[in-house]
Amino acid sequence: MTYWESTEPGAGRRSPRADAVTDARVLDLSGTWRFRLAPTAAGTGEAFLGADFDASGWDEIRVPSHWVLEEITPLAGGPARSLLGTAEGPLYTNTAYPIPLDPPRVSTENPTGDYRLVFDVPADFGAAVLRFQGVDSCAKVWLNGRELGWSSGSRLPFEFDAPVEAGRNVLAVRVHRWSSGTYLEDQDMWWLPGIFREVELIARPEGAIDDHTVHADYDAATGLGTLRVEASTAATVEIPELGIRMPAGETATVAVAPWSADSPRLYRGTLSTAGESVELAIGFRTVAIVDGVFTVNGRAVVFRGVNRHEHHPRTGRTLDRETMLSDILMMKRANVDAVRTSHYPPHPEFLRLCDEYGLWVVAECDLETHGFIYAGWEGNPPAEPVWRDALMDRLRRTVERDKNHPSIVVWSLANESWVGETFGDMRRWLDERDPSRTVLYERDPSYRDSDFSSLMYPSLELLELIGRREEPRGGRVGMHGLVFDGSAPPVPASARSAPGEVSEADDERRRGLPFLLVEYAHAxxxxxxxxxxxxxxxxxxxxxxxxxxxEWIDHGFTAVDDSGGEHIMHGDDVDYEPRGGRFGLHGLVFSDRTPTPGLVELAKAHEPFLITIDVDGVGGVEIANDRHSADTADIRWRWSLSEAGVEVAAGDLDVLPLAAGMRAQLPLPARVRALARADVGDPSVLTIEAVLADDARWAPAGHVLAWSQAELASAASWPHVPAVTLDRRVAASAPSVATAGSILHLGPGEFDAGTGRIRRLGALVLDGPSLDLHRAPTENDHGQGETNNIAAVWVKTGMDRMLHRVDAVEVADAMISVRGRTAPAAHPHAARWSMTWRVDADDARALVLDVVVDFEGPWVDTPYQHRDIWVPRVGLLFALPGAAAEVEWLGRGPGETYRDSFEGSRFGRWRSSIDAMQTPYPVPQENGNHVQTRRLRVSGDGIPDLRVDGMPEFDFTARRWTSLDLQRAQKPHELRDSGRVWLNLDAGQQGIGSASVGPALPERYRMPRERTTWSLRLSAG
Incomplete structure (x- = not known):
């Protein structure tokens, strides 16, 4: 069998060792190489190995890079060009393998890249090691015509002893897109072959330090750290700040400050011999599980985490340090303090940055075999002894490279690879090699080889049970986690349970483990x-x-259409099967690293300080420090008071430093109580913020870490859902309705006598409203497959093709009442509504609109599965002139908000252009809603302002295209200005949820299909 189809991990390689920053000479071989793509694993043959081979006619390619993202000669021939969007280019799958499931064999059609580099080596360079930091998916290497060996394991380094010659050298590398390693790398990502991380020639002088291991424990009771550094040769350890100078292998115990994510204290030093010095960055910390609680340095840790793939919209998994640092700075500023390196070891520089800036790390091995689910897990590598060496090799290379990073506190054996005896072997090896960290494996329902119970995408109800250790016993494993449904009761303890089965002892042990939610909230x-x-x-x-x-980032690529416009390419844009569609666009930041509204919400959920404002009675503020170990000495506490969204006073709170885990009670500032007014007609809102007092490495002074608001006039703090009260008073001198032909006049309004639709409000021309029950489906509305696919139900039941009927336009008591019915073709369900217009009792220049909506019919998706139909929204749709351009509102903002995603947005007065209110999701969908709006003003050049007041609140959305336009568009550039502005003024819209993988939208965030009433006050001028 060929090497690229071997279940062995490689040949000719050096033993794995710690990644290190060294003062030994390093020749960076990154840059421009020669490259030729061939259709099979035979590559271009053997000629390119020769010293005098002429590669001048080959393509030039950057190393590191992925050839599918570069301009090269395609297999079909022709001029060099980008393969993006073609079947030869990047391919995206989630679970399915892009090759036949026939392990360990791969297809003859196996695109293979031959790389060639001619480079010079100084005469005094001496012995050397050739290191490849990452090659996807399998590579064979020759130096000066001599075969050095081969390796698989794409996201892991491999090294060869390199007999370089003084002067000219020729390095030849053959990289196969598909190999046996492909079966171990099915990790919900783009398949991106090539030499995508750096290639280095590292001098090995006499006395070189081949490997070293740092042991740096911390005793929380004494404040002492214990340091021992093991080395592959006699060496000296120096940590000047701690006064340590000792031989490697000896132990020193000194007083230290411990390392944690919120206080990433590193002690710098060196490990030296006569021939080489290696940098040390020591972080003292001790990881332990105590009474079922995960702790570091004696205190419980709660990971505020994100999963992170390596991705860049132009370079794929080839990232520079600046991009990695930008990720970390954005994470820290969004109160993210933990990263799971899904689902492979990241570039080593990322882990060095985690050490420096402070992120807890769950480091995952480069292993996932999810595609075997299509074979019923038959032949799954962890269960097949022939694959054992390859799996053990991936774990060893992960651990040995990254063992010295204090940020890593958990080793993860794999992701979504079901079960097998090899996982037990991996765990036993880890227990011997590195007992200082905990071990995670989520997918095995027995959790025998895991220190954590874990799960993906549980419902809120199930998570609550798990927190109380009351989850049902037994269960089964589905696509995305353990489903506790009692379908697989535990095997009695007397029976020998096979892999995948759960014994009574396993079940009891699991219940005592700490619980780690490795994936949730599908973004x-x-x-x-x-x-x-x-x-x-x-x-x-x-x-x-x-x-x-x-996860952290959308996996989209920047592509150019035929007209030269840029857009984001996703899996559905590639004509290849299988494909994972747009499922890879699931990040808290867009592909270009622009934050999404989800990141704003996450920053609020992750706040390290909990601020509670009590405005009842004497009033007060409670502050809780929810950090792991840092106190609040670096925090400034600010308060501000606003009326109708305008700040009227501000100041600082005097808060003594709070240790981690401590709480403090403070009275409300006297100025707040003196200034708060209950008679202004708009809320008096107190805001308290925790901000950085001084510049930090990751954020400037003034950066907000936590905040809270309370409405003083009504003694209500958010989140709250106010009771809706309708003010139906009619002014004593209210004008009667006048009729002029087909026009009805009421106060400042003109209405169509036949339809009851308003045509003019004062001098403002407008049209509407129509009852609006639909929205352009979000990705979460589409669910996963047929699971939770409410968007499909909406289509089947005509929610996107509602027809309206006016049953009556009645004039009485200085009011215009319009009654009607809204329903889809072919179905009996409907909404009956009434809209009543009257002149406002307090302002004759304004109209009040009272709306009542009732639902009739079965409201199930007859004749399909009789599933209950969720109504996405209950609201009104108006058409405004296209000149409308600006919006100002009093409510939640500045970004979009929904029933289940608004707590990260403050109550205040906000301004925006209508165009800027559109969130540019790469797949058009519902966006730009705003909940809890009290007041709205829409303005534009040459038209009167439209003012809307809630009675008391409403949702609104404003855009230049309709929801149906959003639904039909495949790319943002397909959305066209309709010449109007479409304004939704809604009683409410359902939440957004996480059903594209997670559970169904909770009932409390759906729009209740029951009588709904709301009122609005409208005026223009």
Missing amino acids: QGNGPGSLSDYWRIIRAHERLCGAFVW
């Missing part, structure tokens, strides 16, 4: 919802040690 498109709900549960139970959102 695909407009979402996720319920982040704060999840975190209220997590904070309430010490068993729950944190959660990781899926």
Whole structure:
């Protein structure tokens, strides 16, 4: 069998060792190489190995890079060009393999890249090691015509002893797109072959330090750190700040400050011999599970985490340091303190930055075999002894490279690879090699080889049970986690359970483990919802040690259409099967690293300080320090008071430093009580913020870490849902309705006598309203497959093709009442509505609109599955002149908000252009809603302002295209200005949820299909 189809991990390689920053000479071989793509694993043959081979006619390619993202000669021939969007280019799958499931064999059609570099080596360079930091998916290497060996394991380094010659050398590398390693790398990502990380020639002088291991424990009771550094040769350890100078292998115990994510204290030093010095960055910390609670340095840890793939919209998994640092700075500023390196070891520089800036790391091995689910897990590598060496090799290379990073506190064996005896071997090896860290494997329902119970995408109800250690016994494993449904009761303890089965002893042990939510809150498109709900549960139970959102970044590529315009390419844009569609667009930041509204919401849910404002009675403020170890000495506490969204006073709160885990009670500032007014007609809102007092490495002074608001006039703090009260008073001198032909006049309004639609409000021309029950489906509305696919139900039941009927336009008592019915073709369900217009009792220049909506009919998707139909919204749709351009509102902002995603947005007065209010999701969908709006003004050049007052609140959306336009568009550039502005003034819209992978939208965030009433006051001028 050929090497690229071997279940062995490689040949000719050196033993794996710690990544290190060294003063030994390093020749960076990155840059421009020669490259030729061939259709099979035979490549271009053997000629390119020769010293005198003429590669001048080959393509030039950057190393590191992925050839599918570069301009090269395609297999079909022709001029060099980008393969983006073609079947030869990047391919995206989620679970399915892009090759036949026939392990360990691959197809003859196996695109293979031959790389060639001619480079010079100084005469005094000496012995050398050739290191490849990452090659996808399998590579064979020759130096000066001599075969050095081969390796698989794409996201892991491999090294060869390199017999370089003084002067000219020729390095030849053959890289196969598909190999046996492909079966171990099915990780919900783009398939991107090539030499995508750096290639280095590292001098090995006499006395070189081949490997070293740092042991740096911390005793929280004494404040002492214990340091021992093991080395592959006799060497000296120096940590000047600690006064340590000792031989490697010896132990020193000194007083230290411990390392944690919120206080990433590193002690710098060196490990030296006569021939080489290696930098040391020591972080003292001790990881332990105590009574079912995960702790570091004696204190419980709760990961505020995200899953992170490596991705760049132009370079794929080839990232520079600046991009990695920008990710970390954005994470820290959004109160993210933990990263799961899904689903492979990242570039080593990223981990060095985690050490320096402070992120807890769950480091995952480069292993996922998810595609075997299509074979019923038959032949799954962890269960097949022939694959054992390859799996063990991936674990060893992960651990040995990254073992010295204090940020890594958990090793993860794999992702979504079901079960097998090899996982037991991996765990046993880890217990011997590195007992200083905990071990995670989520997919095995027995959790025998895991220190954590874990799960993906549980409902809020299930998470609450897990927190109380009351989850049902037994269960089964589905696509995305353990489903506790009693379908697989535990095997009796007397029976020997096979892999995948759960014994009574396993079940009992699992219940005592800390629980880690490795994936939740699927951030695909407009979402996720319920982040704060999840975190209220997590904070309430010490068993729950944190959660990781899926995921950090959208996996989209910047592509250019035929007209030269840029757009984001996703999996559905490639004509290849299987394909994972747009499922890869599931990030808290867009592909270009622009934050999404979901990141704003996450920052609020992750706040390290909990601020509670009590405005009842004497009033006061409670502050809780929810950090792991840092006190609040670096924090400035600010308050401000606003009336009708305008700040009227501000100041500082005097708060003594609070140790981690401590709380403090403070009275409300006297100025706040003196200034708060209950008679202004608009809310008096107190805001308290925790901001950085001084510049930090990751954010400037003034950066907000936490905040809270309370409405003083009504003694209400958010989140709240106010009771709707209708003011139906009619002015004593209200004008009667006048009729002039087909026009009805009421106060400042003109109405169509036949339809009851308003045509003019004062001098403002407008049209509407229509009852609006639909929205352009979000990615979460589409669910996963047929699971939770409410968008499909909406289509089947005509929610996007509602027809309106006016039953009556009645004039009486100085009011115009319009009654009608809205329903889809072919179905009996409908909404009956009435809209009553009257002149406002307090302002004759304004009209009040009272709306009542009732639902009739079965409201199930007859004749299909009789599923209950969710109504996405209950609201009104108006058409305004296209000149409308600006919006100002009093309510939540500045970004979009929904019923289950608004707590990260403050109450205030906000301004925006209508165009800027559109969230540019790469797949058009519902966006730009605003909840809890009290007042709205829409303005534009040459038209009167439209003013809308809630009675008391409403949702609004304003855009230049309709929801149906959004629904039909495949790309943002397909959305066209309709010449109007479409304004929704709604009683409400359903939440956004996380159903593209997670559970169905909770009932409390759906729009209740019951009698709905709301009122609005409208005026123009």
